Amino acid sequence: MCENGTPIYAIPEDIKGQIKRDIVPQVLKQPLSPSTYKALFAALLYAEDYYFEKWTDFLLEKVTLELEKATVYKKKNEHKYSDGSDEKDNKIFVAFEIDSVPQRRPFLLSRDMVYAEPSDKEVDAFRGFIYHGVKSNRVLVEFGDDFHSQHHPNRRYDIKFSFNRVCLKRAHQAVDAVSETLSQKFLFPEFRRILSFLGSPPYLLGGPLIGTEVQRPVPDQKASARTGVVVCEAVIEIYKTSKESRILICAPINRTCDMLMKSLMKVIPESDMFRANAAFREIDGVPIDILRSCPVKDECFACPSLPILQKFKIILSTYVSCFRLYNEGITAGHFSHIFLVDASSTTEPESTIALANLANENTSVIVTDAPRKRSRWVRSNMAGKYGLGESYFERLREREPYKNLNPMFITELVDCEQQSDGNHSSMSFY
Structure with a gap:
């Protein structure tokens, strides 16, 4: 179903009836694989959507x-x-x-x-x-x-x-847009394909979350910052050594995007970066030094024209809002590098928004997360129990070639205080 050309992704009546009676749809009982990926995650999103529907009239x-x-x-x-x-x-x-x-x-x-x-x-x-x-x-x-x-x-x-359904609609669209190439390279990377030089898999960086969800000092704050330092150093290195590179940084919350952009602005010219905001983000919530470079139209955040968007070397966005870039005409493969940070603070379908719409076989993907963290943004018990609570990072981490902590594919910042600045030789993002 579509509304003004945009799919609605209404819950199918048979699945709605099962979820309403607390009966687990059969597809959720199947193991996750390339052949079940779309149907399984669609059903998980339907379970989450039904939760919204159930409480609408509360x-x-x-x-x-x-x-x-x-x-x-x-x-x-x-x-x-x-x-x-x-x-x-x-x-x-x-x-x-x-x-x-x-x-x-x-x-x-x-x-x-x-x-x-x-x-x-x-x-x-x-x-x-x-x-x-x-x-x-x-x-x-x-x-x-x-x-x-x-x-x-x-x-x-x-x-x-x-409850805002925009996030669910974007997640549904991403799952629906998953291609065979995307599945093979990013969702189910196989060791034999990697060894056959058929493309590099996502690179995983395990460490404390960059953004804290509560605005207060926390005991492990220096460690939390460490992941952000590594991401910023990697972005700056790519920017300096590869003039043709185009980098997208996605984070689950605005605060993390703003934090990373303010750090990068100390080294990289503001004119080379763009902070993509959701249209209806509160303007007074944007740091003033970032706000001055954010276009506003009719009291809403706007996107520049496609030719201008394509010139930016670095774009920062939340997972959901990066869909705006695709909507403006940015095509898959435009970005040479995509950083998906703090992945446990979002669901896998939301992580997939950037991959399904903006990545191709030549894109390098780097995913950061706190190991063994689960998304707390899942409301439906059924959806959480059957896989929506497990992050994209954590799912990959349990597979080859990541589960043995092979440094070619994964680095964990276990003891951040003992690592010296610039000592990340095992990481190669470019």
């Missing part, structure tokens, strides 16, 4: 909302990687209680939308975004000034939630 009535101060760390930190001295920012969030029993309420994640409508009068609902859940049943929401200007402690609200 309503909390006459809820008391409390204002709560919280200290967060400012996004506009100018340092390459934080040493824990970030400036603090005091913000006012809206807090409310939700049922602690998972079966009686939706699984909410950061950036899900919340709509609060005063129970005592008919006005447009105020839209906010979930900051994070403090405990199992307490939620923090960030609302705008329009909400705060009318709020008073005795007011009650009717609360609804909204």
Whole structure:
């Protein structure tokens, strides 16, 4: 089915009926292979989509909302990687209680939308975004000034939630677009093909996640930064030694993309890089030194024309937003190198968006992740149990030629503090 030329990827009625009755579709019981890849991941995405559909009409009535101060760390930190001295920012969030029993309420994640409508009068609902859940049943929401200007402690609200299906649609499109070449080289690389010089497989870099999902110092922060340092050093080396190279860096969250771009801007001219944002990303959430090079049209982030896009040496984007590059006309093979960073913080179908649309047999792919991490962005129990929670990195890591930690194909930053700068001779990305 299509809507305005765009596939809807509606859940087939037979699969929906099975998921609704908690019956596992037969395809999910089959082992993952090149022949089952599309059908299996499509079914996993349908299970996730059904979870959204199930909770669409969920309503909390006459809820008391409390204002709560919280200290967060400012996004506009100018340092390459934080040493824990970030400036603090005091913000006012809206807090409310939700049922602690998972079966009686939706699984909410950061950036899900919340709509609060005063129970005592008919006005447009105020839209906010979930900051994070403090405990199992307490939620923090960030609302705008329009909400705060009318709020008073005795007011009650009717609360609804909204889940963005754009990520699912992009993931469905990527799975549907998987070709035999993509499958052989990137999804199921075979040792015999590698030894026959039929193309290099993805290179895996295991280490702490580059981006932290909570804006606060963490005990292993220096180690977390180490993966980012390696990625930046590799990108800079490719940029300097291969003038024809075109590099795409994908990360699961904007904060990681911004962090990497700010680091690269210290060495690489801003004119050679482009930060591809989602159209409706909040403008005030973009660091000012990056914002000045981001085109905006009608209060939404825009993409430059195709000829201009093709001139950039380095483009940074979230996994989902890189689809915009394909939509603007960037073809598979334009990028000589694709870096998929922090892969455990996204699902394999989302990792595949860049591969299915922008990679070909000549593209070098580098995947970074924290080993043995699982995506916590999967809401459906069925989807998580049958494979959607396992990252692309982790799945490859359990296969040949990676599982024996062959340094030709994988490096793990086990003890980051003992590694000297520039000592990455086992890595060859170009």
